[in-house]
Amino acid sequence: MNQKINFQQFFWTDYxxxxxxxxxxLCGSFFSKYTPAIDIWSIGCIFAEMLTGKPLFLGRNVVHKLDIVTDLLGSPSAETIARFERWRLTENDVRELIYREILEYHPQMFQEYLHGE
Structure with a gap:
């Protein structure tokens, strides 16, 4: 029985x-769009744990985890860091970002919002 795979049936995890x-x-950022790269990172971490028998980035908290990542992989370039420094957000900007994130889970409401309804 040959079945054609519809890749639109597959969903990435939400978090x-x-x-x-x-x-x-994803560590403390409002600005990251959840992409397949996030799942690939997770799969790589799990694979490394399978090979070594222990978690690769065993952080006590988010800051400690980021320290471990940068110790192993290096720090981001100055250009990459400068991109977070360019954003100056007001309270209303943060509210808007949170609202848009909520709408991501309600596609119909998101479309209505985009069309000013």
């Missing part, structure tokens, strides 16, 4: 809950 497997861009 990597376990800190050890969470991609660095």
């Amino acid at each position: 990597v809950a376990t800190r050890w497997y969470r991609a660095p861009e």
Whole structure:
């Protein structure tokens, strides 16, 4: 029985809950769009744990985890860091970002919002 695979049926996870497997861009950031790269990072961390028998980035908290990541992989370039420094957010900007994030889970309401309804 040949079945054609519809890749639109597959969904990425909404959130990597376990800190050890969470991609660095998700650690305390409002600006990261959840992409397949996030899941690939998690898979890589799990694979490394399978090979070594222990978690690769065993952080006590988000800051400690980021320290471990940068110790192993190096620090981001000055250009990358300068991109977070360019954003000056007001309280209303943060509210808007949170609201848009909520709307991501309600596609119909998001479309209505985009069209000013």
